[in-house]
Amino acid sequence: MQLKVKIRRYDPERPGKDRPYWQEFAVEAEPGDRLLDVLNQVKWYHDPTLAFRRSCAHGVCGSDAMLINGRNRLACKTLVRDLGDRITVEPIRGLKVEKDLIVDMEPFFDSYRAVMPYFVNDEPPPAGERLQSIEERQQFDAGTKCILCAACTTSCPIFWVNGNYLGPAAIVQAHRFIFDSRDRAAATRLAVLNQNVGVWRCRTAYNCTEACPRGIPVTQLIEEVKRAVMFQNA
């Protein structure tokens, strides 16, 4: 099928291209092709200056989150047949655009680091493994699926206007450890999330849940963290 692909371009180092503008490409693609294939075709055969991140191309590395036809998705998990023959592609919102579809992910990872996304337990290691029941493991299962693509955080209307908000992805990562029965730093993480840039910024718009390419019920996890902060019961 014949596609018209409109891409939001920006290149701060090239005079005349240093303000965001739209560029349209006519591309031939199969309905079963992924948007990433279409972007590769544009880059390889139409305009090699087009810049975008991609790595595994199989929905695991989380590199190619973009605003595709008005919604955050991974280019490698989006089929052309689900988009129609007119496609618009923009960089994800709320983070500074560096070039074309590439944004500065550093503030996103700062928020990630702020919630201590690692296992903390200073107790002497037991003789065997630190065992968990199926129910205990189930409690934080959804959060383990996060690939840090930023589709959720950059779909959040609160994050668009307040870049200091830790954002859904960081809260999901915090949830993964707060509700881990083996972890001992829940109180510290809850204190971080109880700040005014923490969970209370969430206004339950559900954009994050809709945007997550891994099907994580993000808003539900944020609500669980809110209750954990409120009742200190993690």
Next chain:
Amino acid sequence: MYRAREGQWAFALHRISGLLILLYLLIHVVSISLVLFGANAFTVLHDIYGFWLFRVGLIAVTGGVLYHGFNGLRVAIMDFTGWGTAVQRQLWYGVLAISLIGLLITAWVVVPRILAGH
């Protein structure tokens, strides 16, 4: 415009209705307090509120208060229960239905009075 689903519009409407109610309350407080400057000042301003546009605005305020109140309950259900987030969409349609019915009943009572010049 981000092509989001119900949750984003529920949030946006909540903000807009909240601001409308705040504006109404501020006007209300200011106009009531005009009595400090005598009955005349009070009456002059309140006569303006008889203009049809203000009365149609009051119908909108009724709809806004209903929406803001009931959507607030929806938010509380999502915040305090484990099941609220799973049915947030259905709850929102319920909130919209209640607000719309309230708005229509108010319009049904008020519009004929405006048209009759009461």
